[in-house]
Amino acid sequence: MANQRPHVPELDDIGPGYVWRDPIRGHRVGCIDAANPDHVRALMDGEAAVLAIQDPPYNLVTFDIRKTGEYIEWCSKWVDNTLDALADNASVYIWLGADQKNDFQPLPDFMIMMRTKSVRPRSFITLRNQRGYGTQKNWMAVRQELLYYVKGNPVFHVQYTDIPKKTGGYYKMVNGELTENLERSNSGCIRPANVWYDIQQVFYRLEENVKPCYAQKPLPAIERIMNASSDPEDLVVDFFAHSGTTLLQAEISGRCCFTADIDPGYCRLTIHRLLRYRQTGLTGWQNEQPLNVTNARQEETMQLF
């Protein structure tokens, strides 16, 4: 198996229940419905992950928009499937939105639903976007929400940003002696805390940009989660692959990833992005269209694998 060179499957070959297995590092990409327990079991095939990073459609602008109650019922199903796919000690990170024009849904109802699950809430993180949206009659919306829960007692490795800790003059008495802020720290840089303002959101000029994927998460955010809540070689799951960010970061960070999407096109794109990265070292297509390539271009690209 180890010598077998992986290739991008044809779109016609990717149907519901299809699972692509990577012969090099053991990653998997399934065309599955995250809310279907049989599909998720087929993807996991008896393995248990220590980290889940889930980024479902937020029920706001894109994909299908449902009534909040229906959406939460659907979430409850894929959350159960996620918890079944995890080891006894594991971390769960869930990206979610809060619509300020609709009672901040689905975030509050989702949080209430999570109280019924066998996990403990640990943090409520906000990723601050550099660009926002909204009218001049309201505060501009620049945030993406990230909920962090734990099952059992998983690892947590403290993280540091690359922002130097320069703040002097922040004194504290230690054993009767007045100390400076910088003296009390193990690192010259600050910790990310629960507001991440140092990570650039994905936009068209970044190499990691994948043009048809408007819901793409930045690789550095996924790297931070993986570094904090898993160790090298650990298994990570993400049932909403889209552009395949979690899979790609798992490859870069030396983790194994089982990912999935209900849409065969995004499954194919996810596999394509991984294999192209291995071939070229590029993390995205910047402003090109990987899915709308001509046949000739597609053949040319396929020859790479």
Ligand SMILES: C[S@@+](CC[C@H](N)C(=O)[O-])C[C@H]1O[C@@H](n2cnc3c(N)ncnc32)[C@H](O)[C@@H]1O
């Ligand atoms: C917000 S995007 C995920 C973005 C991803 N984190 C990235 O960085 O590219 C949500 C994805 O979930 C997929 N999806 C929607 N319903 C699904 C379901 N029931 N099961 C699996 N995937 C689903 C959509 O096709 C879409 O690609």
